[in-house]
Amino acid sequence: MPALPLPQKRLPRAVREQQMLDAAVSVFAAHGFHHASMDEIANRAGISKPMVYAYFGSKEELFVACLHREGTRLMEAVIRVVEPDLPPDEQLWRGLRAFFAFVAAHREGWGVLYRQARGQEPFAAELAQMRATMVEVVAGLLGRLIAAGGRRYRHHEVTAMAYALVGAGESLADWVVDHAEVPSDETAARLMNFVWLGAGELLRGATWRPVTPL
Amino acid sequence: MPALPLPQKRLPRAVREQQMLDAAVSVFAAHGFHHASMDEIANRAGISKPMVYAYFGSKEELFVACLHREGTRLMEAVIRVVEPDLPPDEQLWRGLRAFFAFVAAHREGWGVLYRQARGQEPFAAELAQMRATMVEVVAGLLGRLIAAGGRRYRHHEVTAMAYALVGAGESLADWVVDHAEVPSDETAARLMNFVWLGAGELLRGATWRPVTPL
DNA sequence: GCGTAACCTTACGCGCCAGTAGGTATGCTG
DNA sequence: CAGCATACCTACTGGCGCGTAAGGTTACGC
Numbered sequence: 001m002p003a004l005p006l007p008q009k010r011l012p013r014a015v016r017e018q019q020m021l022d023a024a025v026s027v028f029a030a031h032g033f034h035h036a037s038m039d040e041i042a043n044r045a046g047i048s049k050p051m052v053y054a055y056f057g058s059k060e061e062l063f064v065a066c067l068h069r070e071g072t073r074l075m076e077a078v079i080r081v082v083e084p085d086l087p088p089d090e091q092l093w094r095g096l097r098a099f100f101a102f103v104a105a106h107r108e109g110w111g112v113l114y115r116q117a118r119g120q121e122p123f124a125a126e127l128a129q130m131r132a133t134m135v136e137v138v139a140g141l142l143g144r145l146i147a148a149g150g151r152r153y154r155h156h157e158v159t160a161m162a163y164a165l166v167g168a169g170e171s172l173a174d175w176v177v178d179h180a181e182v183p184s185d186e187t188a189a190r191l192m193n194f195v196w197l198g199a200g201e202l203l204r205g206a207t208w209r210p211v212t213p214l
Numbered sequence: 215m216p217a218l219p220l221p222q223k224r225l226p227r228a229v230r231e232q233q234m235l236d237a238a239v240s241v242f243a244a245h246g247f248h249h250a251s252m253d254e255i256a257n258r259a260g261i262s263k264p265m266v267y268a269y270f271g272s273k274e275e276l277f278v279a280c281l282h283r284e285g286t287r288l289m290e291a292v293i294r295v296v297e298p299d300l301p302p303d304e305q306l307w308r309g310l311r312a313f314f315a316f317v318a319a320h321r322e323g324w325g326v327l328y329r330q331a332r333g334q335e336p337f338a339a340e341l342a343q344m345r346a347t348m349v350e351v352v353a354g355l356l357g358r359l360i361a362a363g364g365r366r367y368r369h370h371e372v373t374a375m376a377y378a379l380v381g382a383g384e385s386l387a388d389w390v391v392d393h394a395e396v397p398s399d400e401t402a403a404r405l406m407n408f409v410w411l412g413a414g415e416l417l418r419g420a421t422w423r424p425v426t427p428l
Numbered sequence: 429g430c431g432t433a434a435c436c437t438t439a440c441g442c443g444c445c446a447g448t449a450g451g452t453a454t455g456c457t458g
Numbered sequence: 459c460a461g462c463a464t465a466c467c468t469a470c471t472g473g474c475g476c477g478t479a480a481g482g483t484t485a486c487g488c
């Protein structure tokens with residue numbers, strides 16, 4: 001969207017910071033980190049460049065701030081729906097739905113930033129952090145799930161499974177971004193089926209059904 | 215007058231190109247696309263910059279060439295072991311093994327390039343191409359697998375499953391790169407189990423066993 | 429041997445943009 | 459209405475590194 005030529009009211013820092021982040025997210029998403037210019041970001045935020053530097057310090061720090069804000073929002077969206085009292089499969093299902101819904105709703109924001117960050121070294125750390133949190137959550141879920149079945153697995157095993165699941169999620173998220181016509185819940189259901197039953201069960205014709213209908 | 219310490223042998227184009235690619239891969243992997251300098255690449259290849267431009271045209275094209283060479287090698291490594299006459303599960307298993315083995319063997323090459331490319335726009339296309347090929351192969355495998363079980367699935371379904379699988383693979387590949395101590399076959403086996411049996415089967419204590427022992 | 433094509437070099441131009449210097453306006457607090 | 463802090467601006471610069479012009483040198487065909 002174009003820069004809003006609004007009356008240049010003096011605004012408190014907290015507000016301007018959010019505006020800058022909004023601008024930065026869309027510019028970074030549009031051109032990528034390196035091709036994004038700070039001038040454009042400042043412009044779009046309806047402010048001049050030195051303000052951005054005053055508040056965020058550097059281009060890299062600004063990017064990290066974007067990543068952090070958007071990532072936190074995603075996490076919150078997922079965690080909000082995963083109530084610990086529900087049965088594990090229901091938790092997983094809800095988490096997946098929330099995840100894909102978020103990705104679909106933030107098509108041009110989160111996904112793109114995320115992809116960016118995985119390559120560029122300075123950001124990989126920040127990313128790995130969030131990813132690790134996510135993996136931990138999922139691993140916990142799988143752990144309880146398996147424990148409920150009376151079996152025990154090594155930590156390593158469960159972590160690897162969680163990693164695979166998170167990766168599958170990311171990959172399908174990419175797919176969702178490019179296929180706006182497919183409802184995100186449908187994708188969530190597909191992954192749920194795949195994960196829950198595995199190819200072995202699937203080919204025997206079994207189908208996992210959500211308690212809450214689509 | 216300037217005595218050349220190194221006997222700068224004149225080499226045919228094909229040879230030099232490979233040397234340049236070798237140099238480029240390691241420099242790109244080390245610093246990332248943008249922080250890599252053409253001078254350093256030329257240097258490491260034991261050649262001067264204009265040669266690189268003469269042969270590859272631009273920094274971007276050079277990167278694409280790297281991506282292409284490495285990607286092709288990966289594809290070949292996987293396709294080589296997947297003999298069409300084998301039963302589908304064996305094919306899948308072999309493919310996974312080859313994939314993780316390749317990634318582990320090219321720790322500082324392929325994985326890093328791959329991560330880079332997903333963000334930067336100009337390369338996403340090239341990447342998507344290879345990815346699509348991979349997904350297609352996997353989807354074909356899954357399709358035959360399911361058909362063998364006597365059931366039918368929509369193309370969309372199978373493709374999504376393939377996408378999820380490929381994503382899980384990529385994700386675990388990252389993990390493998392950071393965990394050199396874990397043998398790649400172990401990771402392959404884990405994913406195979408996960409995919410093949412699904413969490414549902416796993417928690418009932420089932421285990422898929424490879425025909426060819428680790 | 430001699431021309432010519434391919435290989436290879438040194439040395440530089442020059443756009444782009446992150447980041448800054450230095451200064452002005454505004455509003456809050458007493 | 460001082461006086462102080464904070465919001466905000468215009469206008470620069472420094473240098474990094476991609477890409478190139480112009481010119482040597484070696485191999486190879488004839």
